[in-house]
Amino acid sequence: MTNRMIAISELPKGELTQAHFTALDGDVPAAGDGEVLLRTILMSIDAANRSWMQGATYRDAVKAGDIMPTYAICEVMESKSPKLNKGDIVASESVWAEYVTRPAHKVQKLPDIRPLSNLMSVYGIAGKTAFHGLVNVAHPIAGETVLVSAAAGSVGGYVGQIAKALGCRVVGIAGGAEKCGWVVDTLGFDACADYREPGLFKALRAVCPDGVDVYFDNVGGAVLETALAVMNERGRISCCGAISQYDTDAPTGPRNLPGLVVVKRLRMEGFIVMDFAKQDATALRALQIWVNSGQIKVFEDIVEGLDSAPAALIGLLAGENKGKRMVRVGPDP
Amino acid sequence: MTNRMIAISELPKGELTQAHFTALDGDVPAAGDGEVLLRTILMSIDAANRSWMQGATYRDAVKAGDIMPTYAICEVMESKSPKLNKGDIVASESVWAEYVTRPAHKVQKLPDIRPLSNLMSVYGIAGKTAFHGLVNVAHPIAGETVLVSAAAGSVGGYVGQIAKALGCRVVGIAGGAEKCGWVVDTLGFDACADYREPGLFKALRAVCPDGVDVYFDNVGGAVLETALAVMNERGRISCCGAISQYDTDAPTGPRNLPGLVVVKRLRMEGFIVMDFAKQDATALRALQIWVNSGQIKVFEDIVEGLDSAPAALIGLLAGENKGKRMVRVGPDP
Numbered sequence: 001m002t003n004r005m006i007a008i009s010e011l012p013k014g015e016l017t018q019a020h021f022t023a024l025d026g027d028v029p030a031a032g033d034g035e036v037l038l039r040t041i042l043m044s045i046d047a048a049n050r051s052w053m054q055g056a057t058y059r060d061a062v063k064a065g066d067i068m069p070t071y072a073i074c075e076v077m078e079s080k081s082p083k084l085n086k087g088d089i090v091a092s093e094s095v096w097a098e099y100v101t102r103p104a105h106k107v108q109k110l111p112d113i114r115p116l117s118n119l120m121s122v123y124g125i126a127g128k129t130a131f132h133g134l135v136n137v138a139h140p141i142a143g144e145t146v147l148v149s150a151a152a153g154s155v156g157g158y159v160g161q162i163a164k165a166l167g168c169r170v171v172g173i174a175g176g177a178e179k180c181g182w183v184v185d186t187l188g189f190d191a192c193a194d195y196r197e198p199g200l201f202k203a204l205r206a207v208c209p210d211g212v213d214v215y216f217d218n219v220g221g222a223v224l225e226t227a228l229a230v231m232n233e234r235g236r237i238s239c240c241g242a243i244s245q246y247d248t249d250a251p252t253g254p255r256n257l258p259g260l261v262v263v264k265r266l267r268m269e270g271f272i273v274m275d276f277a278k279q280d281a282t283a284l285r286a287l288q289i290w291v292n293s294g295q296i297k298v299f300e301d302i303v304e305g306l307d308s309a310p311a312a313l314i315g316l317l318a319g320e321n322k323g324k325r326m327v328r329v330g331p332d333p
Numbered sequence: 334m335t336n337r338m339i340a341i342s343e344l345p346k347g348e349l350t351q352a353h354f355t356a357l358d359g360d361v362p363a364a365g366d367g368e369v370l371l372r373t374i375l376m377s378i379d380a381a382n383r384s385w386m387q388g389a390t391y392r393d394a395v396k397a398g399d400i401m402p403t404y405a406i407c408e409v410m411e412s413k414s415p416k417l418n419k420g421d422i423v424a425s426e427s428v429w430a431e432y433v434t435r436p437a438h439k440v441q442k443l444p445d446i447r448p449l450s451n452l453m454s455v456y457g458i459a460g461k462t463a464f465h466g467l468v469n470v471a472h473p474i475a476g477e478t479v480l481v482s483a484a485a486g487s488v489g490g491y492v493g494q495i496a497k498a499l500g501c502r503v504v505g506i507a508g509g510a511e512k513c514g515w516v517v518d519t520l521g522f523d524a525c526a527d528y529r530e531p532g533l534f535k536a537l538r539a540v541c542p543d544g545v546d547v548y549f550d551n552v553g554g555a556v557l558e559t560a561l562a563v564m565n566e567r568g569r570i571s572c573c574g575a576i577s578q579y580d581t582d583a584p585t586g587p588r589n590l591p592g593l594v595v596v597k598r599l600r601m602e603g604f605i606v607m608d609f610a611k612q613d614a615t616a617l618r619a620l621q622i623w624v625n626s627g628q629i630k631v632f633e634d635i636v637e638g639l640d641s642a643p644a645a646l647i648g649l650l651a652g653e654n655k656g657k658r659m660v661r662v663g664p665d666p
Contacts, residue, residue, distance in 0.1 A: 098399045220591045239591040248666025258572040259555045262604035263390045266599040270594035 003028045003268060004306055005067050005097040011053055014249050020085040021068070021310040029101045036104050038074035038092060042328040044120055045303070045312045045316035045321075046071075046154075047218075058272055067095040071125060073116050074100075081123050084109065087214045087333070089116065089181025091124075095182045098329060107235040116296070116332045121324035122158065122287055125273055129160035134167075135154050137269050138214040138238040145208050147227055149173040150218035150243060151183045151192055154324035157255075157299060160189045162287075165295040171207050173200070173223060175319045182322060184316045187297065195223050204230045211235075219244045222245060225254035231264055239270040269285045299323030336361045336399050337363075337548065337639055338430040346581050347480040352588070354401070354643040362434045364413045369437050371407035371425060373662040375453055376653075378636070378645045379455040379487075380551075383579040390626050391605055393523045400428040401642070404458060406449050407433075408666050418518065422449065427644050431662060449665045454657035455620055455631045458605060458606055462550075462573060463491035465609035467501075470602050471547040471571040472661055475500025479543050483505040483551035483576060484516045484525055487657035492549045493522045495620075501547075506533070507558060508652045515655060520630065526554050530537060535560055537558075538564045544568075555582055559585035572603040580650045632656030 002025045009022040029103045043120040046101040052062045052069065062069060072094035076084050081104030084090065092107045093120040094100050121127060133155075139148050147164040151172025160170045160183070170246065172183045174194035180192040191207035192202060204212075211232035217224050220242030231237070245251040261268060261328055276283070301321045303312040316325050336360045337551045342355040348542040380596035385395045385402065395402060409417050409579050414437030417423065443452055454460060466488075473479050483489040484505025490641050493503045493516070500643060501569040504527035505516040513525040524540035526533060537545075537559065544565035553575030565569070578584040610615070623629040635652040636645040639662045649658050 025522070037582060051596075052591075161361060213471045217591060224591060225586070237591075239451055239594045241595055242592045245592055251588045251592065253558070253587045253588045253590045255584045257586045257590050258550060258557060258570075258601065258603065259384075259575045259578055259584065261572045261601055262605070263603070265385075265603045265608060266601075267603075268591065268594055268599075270591065270600075272595070276600060 001028050002026065003097060003099045003317055005095065006306065006309055007067050008053070008062060008064055010140055011062075011064050015247050016053070016314055018049060018310050018314070021076065023307060029099045034081050034104055035101045036076050036084050036107060037082060037108070038090065038091075038094065038100050038102060040072050040074050040098055040100070040216040040306075041116060041244055041332060042073045042092065043094070043096060043309065043317050043327045043329060044125060045309070045325040045327060046125070047241055047243040047246055047316060050317055054221050061088055067097055067220040069093065069095050073110065073119055074095045077098050079104075084095065089129070089163050089333070091119070096306065098306060113181050114332065117300050117302060117326060118298065120152065121300045122291060122296060122322050123284055126154040127287050127326040128276075128280060128283050129273040130162055131153045131287060132215060132273060133238045133240045133271055133277065134159050134162055135283075136215070136276055136279060137271050138216065138236040140166055140168050140214045143169070144213035145169045145171065146173050146214045146216065147173065147204070147208065147212045147230070148216045148218075149195075149223050149227070151181040151187075151189060152322045153218060154239060154321070156216070156218055157323060158184070158296065161216075161296045162290070164188055165290050171204070171212075179322065200226045202227055214238070216240060217242075221245055221252055221254070225256055228254060228256050228260045229268070231266055233264045234263065235266050237266060239268055243317070247289040301325040303327045305329070334361050335359065336430060336432045338428065339642055340400050341386070341395060341397055343591065344395070344397050347411055348580055349383060349386070349647055351643050351647065354374075355381055356640060358374045358622065364411050364434045367414050367437055368434045369409050369417050369423075369440060370411040371416060371423065371427065371433050371435060371440070372410050373405050373407050373427065373431055373639075374449060374665060375406045375427060376455055376642065376660045376662060377458060378642070378649050378658040378660060379458070380574055380576040380579055380649060382646055384651055387579065392663045395603070400427065400430055401516070402428050403410060406443065406452055407546045412437065416439075416627065417531055421476055422666070424452065429639065431639060447665065450633050450635060450659060452486065453632045455624060455629060456617055458503065458659075459487040459657040460491050460620050461609075461613060461616050462606040463488045463495055464620060465606060465612065466573045467492050467495055467549060468549070468616075469533070469609055469612060470604050471502050471549065471569040473499055475545045476502070477546035478502045478543055479547045480504050480506065480541065480545045480563070481549045482528075482556050482560070484520075484522065485655045486551060487654070489549070489551055490516070490520050490575060490656060494629045495623070497521055498589070498623050500641040504537070504545075511654065527613050534562055547571070549573060550575075556589065558589055561589050561593045561599070564593070564599055568597065568599050569587045570599060570601040572601055576650070634658040636660045638662070640651040
């Protein structure tokens with residue numbers, strides 16, 4: 001039995017390509033004392049993966065030669081810890097590999113929700129990030145206008161649907177007419193502007209006649225600069241990510257920062273989902289209520305096979321996914 | 334009797350110069366019904382004056398041909414309103430002129446504090462801006478490190494002294510060795526870094542061994558970019574102004590925004606002093622306590638004569654003042 005893995009052969013300068021990755025086959029590792037052997041079922045593919053290659057963030061930087069890190073859902077194949085049993089389904093910091101060993105205390109046992117992919121989308125990082133960043137950072141109120149970038153993406157789609165459930169007017173920003181149509185027709189946003197078309201400022205003005213009270217920013221860069229221009233006084237900006245700035249060596253800052261933050265008395269606040277771990281149960285309960293009532297629709301973008309992981313990440317950075325993207329390495333048990 | 338005024342002859346593109354202003358003499362205006370005739374005593378000179386020439390902000394844009402707007406302390410010479418009497422000392426939105434008329438209800442009667450210049454420095458906009466932006470926006474706690482840019486300026490000097498009074502470690506940023514020495518030796522900051530020297534990042538690292546918890550930003554631009562790099566996780570940035578971006582047609586945004594806001598989970602919040610008018614009495618009481626105890630020293634930079642106003646503003650933008658800059662148009666009564 002071999003263990004297939006994908007390593008970073010070289011750190012990217014500029015755009016990430018297939019050439020930065022290499023596949024290798026090794027032995028299935030053995031669990032040591034207090035450890036578990038895990039079989040990878042699903043791996044999360046996130047824009048943040050690319051930012052880890054730019055240097056230390058909220059985690060250590062990824063280096064050339066490392067097996068690519070990821071967040072994964074796995075089955076316990078063997079346990080040398082009293083905390084976990086063979087057959088348990090767990091979430092863990094992991095790597096792009098079929099099998100890994102992890103200390104049992106660093107692994108989180110998951111509730112019995114099927115399909116398991118829901119634990120990575122609406123009930124996982126994507127849904128929780130959307131909930132905490134919108135509800136606990138930006139505090140939207142029914143009747144306010146909420147603007148969301150990367151609206152067809154894994155997090156943005158839930159942000160908009162949660163904001164609708166809270167009674168807000170919701171406007172998305174996405175790339176291309178097809179995605180914008182999907183955001184409105186399928187996800188139920190009130191409007192969606194195409195950032196690839198010229199005139200984003202005018203387009204946003206037209207679909208946000210009362211301005212924008214909350215902006216949920218997944219992208220940074222030029223789109224953030226334009227969003228700042230349509231914010232209302234005392235608006236709140238929840239800073240979730242800066243996709244536009246990850247796949248480059250020459251980041252550009254919005255020229256109206258901090259000028260418009262002063263003039264409009266805006267609040268910009270960054271967060272990562274782990275900051276709100278204590279409120280996860282509240283978030284999950286709310287998400288389940290909205291999924292059951294049909295107010296939140298769940299869309300997943302599952303790419304098959306470990307070897308597809310590099311292409312899945314490269315494609316995500318180019319904006320090709322709709323809904324939460326993940327790679328299936330093995331079947332649900 | 335004539336009324337000397339200074340108008341903006343042409344809006345600046347790029348750097349502001351004397352050529353953008355012109356002096357003129359007109360008649361002393363007559364107060365209409367409900368109005369007062371005011372004699373200008375002191376005019377506030379602020380970096381924000383320059384930003385008003387860039388377009389609409391929290392007030393209408395200044396246009397070519399306008400008498401230059403200002404905030405002023407004045408004596409009521411004639412009142413056609415029951416609200417105010419001849420001899421009252423008031424603060425008002427005004428213009429660069431010896432005499433103006435204003436609706437009585439738009440004018441604020443001032444308490445009897447002498448010298449009147451204190452009502453423009455520590456007990457005026459400068460002191461209140463420092464207090465509200467530090468205490469009510471950034472919420473510093475004793476033991477935290479507070480970093481302040483434009484530390485020798487009108488607001489920055491009070492920010493640092495208030496933070497010291499609250500028990501914080503206080504580090505300034507100022508331009509030139511002489512100013513930096515004054516900030517430490519006279520204002521009592523723990524350290525001060527010179528942004529005109531190369532290596533600001535290393536200099537800040539050296540004098541902020543525990544990182545920065547609160548950054549009070551008066552300048553934006555490259556200094557903000559460097560300050561973001563030394564912020565601690567969950568740090569707060571009080572956005573008061575962006576002096577570095579006002580006297581130019583080509584503003585530059587910090588390239589690490591919003592990236593570092595996400596990674597470090599920072600909160601950036603803009604404010605203007607009027608937002609906290611309801612807490613002004615609390616601010617003034619605290620400032621008086623600290624002035625009386627000697628914890629806050631009051632420094633004023635008073636330029637004599639209405640005709641000096643353009644040079645006073647141009648010099649302020651070049652960073653030549655220490656303490657609150659104002660122009661004396663006439664004597665205290």
